Every structure is written in structure tokens, then in C-alpha cells.
Amino acid sequence: MIIVVDALNKHRFSALLDEMHKLRARVFHDRLGRDVTVRDGKEIDSFDHLDPAHVICLDAEGDVVGSMRLLQTTGPHMLSDMVHALLDDDAPLRSGQVWEATRFCVDTQKLSDGKTRNSISYVTSEVMIGAFEYARDAGVLDAVAVIDPVMSRVMTRCANAPYDYLGAAKPMGKGTDIAALIDCSDERIAGIRAFAGIDHDVFLSEDDALDIFNRNRDTAIGSAKVSHLVPHQTKAAITLVPDALKTALQLYCFEQMRDAESQTDLDAALALMEALSEEFGTAKASELGRMMQSLPRHSRTQVQATLN
Template identity: 45%
Template structure:
């Protein structure tokens, strides 16, 4: 499912945005080795302060699994300001009908453990579809997107090949980067939907998404107490071992006595005969300890 977050509704989705910035840090600084600014494990740059629009993919539990950012090419954007190397110093494309999409990424770590082997591919297609459909509904005809060659291959393999490129492929971090063009036509949208077998609406309405995020928060808070409560009660063997360990590690007579007292208290749980047996063993143990200690001090 896809949520669109922009300057108008970002106050509803801050936890989601934080997760997105953390995912971007892992992908762009970690995996791709780009020189990006990281603060508190989050990758945030000057364009994030310009009220861009984010297209965010989430799973059923509202975990962020993918994200991308779009900006108008009429105003400040990455190709005009920081990716100028790709354009070899040439001025960037500028049109009210063209948006720039950057910071496209998918949480492959989270998805690789999923039962379905196609989870990453599906998340990638769904995010692409999110960008294309959101752009189309906004009167955008084409997207210019900064990607690495791996993503370029992924696009070509998923029925979503760029219709062209602008500038050159240049080294960036551990990979290379290039600028690709994608039209936001019904035909392309249909091709991506068919490839990934995505039917129906992919966008979650704003109010529903905000509710789901609240539910996630509530679940997370419940989860903490739930974990304590749901911890299984110790088995009899564990209880016996615990008492025994307590005695064995007793450094003083006082501690040994306290351990023996605990056994008395737990008599009905452990069983009278077992307690007697434990106490007999314990008594021997504490004697042994005394002897060892005397021995040690004797040597000293």
C-alpha cells in the first residue's frame, strides 16, 4: 500500500517519515556509499526542508518498506543543484509537466525474510506505480529520476524501461548514477500493473493511513507489556535449578540460609521430598564451599 505525504499532511505522519529517513540512511549511506548527510541515523538533506512530496510504501503493519521523493523541476531540485555531474554541466530539464524523483529505495533487508521470493520485486513495482499514478493525477506527463544502474536494470526487467536518459552515467559512492525518463501514461501504468499483478487501488486515504499509524503506535506500546505478561511460567526443573544455583553461588552462610529459606517457601511447588533432597545436597555444597575457602586461605 502507498501513502503520499507532503507539506499539507506531514504533521500526521512524522513517525513514518522518521522511519523513511532511517531507511534512506541504510540504503544511500550504507549500501550505496553515497556522500549523504546523516543525523541520528537519518538521512535528511536540504530538499527535505522544501516541503517535497513523499511516496511511501508500507506493509500491513505500517512498516515503511519503500520510499521516493518528488520535486518540481521548475524550482530547486537535485539535478539542478547537486547532481550536476550527471548533466556534465548542462542545464537541467525544466517543465511544469515534469517532476524529479529521487531517493528511490526499497527495504530489501526487511523484505528478504518474507515467505514470498517476489516481495522485493513487488514492493519496487508498487512504489513505481505509486509515483506514476500520483504524478499522472497531478497533471505530470514525465518523471526524471536519478537511479543507479541496478535500478535501471530492474526497471527494464519489470516492463518499465525508461524512454530515454539525460546526461551521462557517473560514479557515485560504491555505484554509479544516471538520470532516466519515464512517461506517466496509462500504457506504462498498465504494463507495471500487469507485470507485478497489482489490481485495484494502491493508495491508502489520508485519514485511514493516520488511523493505521495510531494503531501501530498503540500496538508498539502494548507489545512491551504484552511481552512481559506472555512470558511462560518457569517449569519445575527450572525452579529447582534456580534454587540450586542460588545455593551453589552463595558466598556466605547468610546467603546459603536465604536460599534454603526460599526452598522452604516453594515447598508446595517443588514438592516436599524434592526440597528435602535439595536441602541435603545444598547442605553438603555449602560445607564443600567452606572447605574450599579454608583451603584457599590456608594456602595464602
């Protein structure tokens, strides 16, 4: 499932971009040993500050499992500013209809072999489809990519072989790279789709992408925030299903209010319930009504004020 994050929507996807940069650090720095800069576990370079388009693949659990960066060649880009030697002294490409595709990566630790939806092959194909369809619809004719022999073989297997090369392959750092030209044509996209068996729309809406990305994280973060507030015996009884968690925590708050022996105890319980209500929302009205009946009369007014 693909979401494209660019200058127009990046303000909505800062957390997702962080996860993408962490994946890039694990791939390019940790696994491939490339000379890249990693800070706070994230690989970010100067070209990320030029408002590129990031083609990001999410799995069903909302994890970032693949990505690619697309950058216009009319301004600074890697092939013109960092690895110009690959061009054999030719001038760098400069065209509004040619984009540079870089920083392609997939999460080989989480993904499996084969061609299932959770496979390296499937995610590779999905990222490629997303990138080429997004570029094609923007009026782009070609992508230029710096690839190594391994990536060249992967692209060939995926019915996505480059149609031409710029310059000759050269040693770059610990590996060998070459500048490849790849057309953003309907024929290429159809070939990748046929190879991967992908006939559906690969793109998520922004809202759907945020919902998928945040769903499991909200549960995990919320559970971590309140875990130190709940007695050990209550923790053991709570399952991490959001509605059940909300109800169990609110029941705990009501029990603390019911058993309060002083105004200080009651105030502390009310403060905890207010904090939890802000974090999780409130339980169903029927549940709240049942809980309210168990409270002393003098407590109900304060509880009602907190809930309102």
C-alpha cells in the same frame, strides 16, 4: 499499500516520515555507502525541506518498506544543484510538468525475493505505480531520475525502462549514475501493473494509513510503558492483546485498592489506575462492575471519581 505525504498532510505523519528517513539511512548510507548525511539514524537532505511529495509503501504490519521522493523541477532539485555534471553542460530541466524522482529505496532486509506481496519486486512496483499515478493526476508528463546501472536493470525488468537519457553515464561517488527520463503515462502504469499482477487501488486513505502504521506500535509502546508497574507474576499472565491487557492491568489496580492497608496505599493504586485509564481507556462496564463489588465501601466512591 501507498500513502503520499506532502506539504498538506505532513503534520499528521511525522512519525511515519521518521521511519522513512530511517529506511533511507539504512539503504543509502549503510548498504550502498553513499555520501549522505545521517543524524539520529535518519537520512535527511536539504531537498526534504522544500515540501516534496514522499510516496511511502507500508506492509500489512505497518512498517515502511519502500519510498520515493517527488520534487518539482521549477525550483532547486538534485539534478540542477548537486549532480549537474550528468547533464553534459546542458541546462537543467525546468518545467511544471516534469518532476524529479529521487531517493527510491526498499527494505531489502525485510522483504523477500520472488513476486509475493512481501517481495522486493512487488513493493518496487507498488511504489512506482503510486508515484506515476500521483504525478499523472497532478498533470505531470515526465519524471527525471538519477539512476545507477542496477536500478536501470530493475526498472527494465519491471516493464518500467526509461524512454530516454540526459547526458552520458558518469562516475558519481562510489558508483556510476545517469539521468533518465520516464513518462507518467497510462501505458507505463498499465505495464507495471501487469508485470506485478496489481489490479487494485494501491492508495490508502490518510486515516487508514495512520491506523495501520500506529496499530502495532500502540500495543508495543503501551506495553513498554506499563511493564515496570506490573509484578513479575502478573507480567507472565498478560498477553499483548489490547483488551486483555487493559483488563489485566485494571484488575491489578483493583486488587491493590482492595488490599490497601492505608490511605497512602489506596491513593497510590488510584493514581496508577488513572494513569492506565488515560493510556488505554477503561474495560467494559460489566468488568468494572464486577471488580467494584470486591472493593470495600469506603474505596468505591474514590474509584468511581477516578473513572469519571
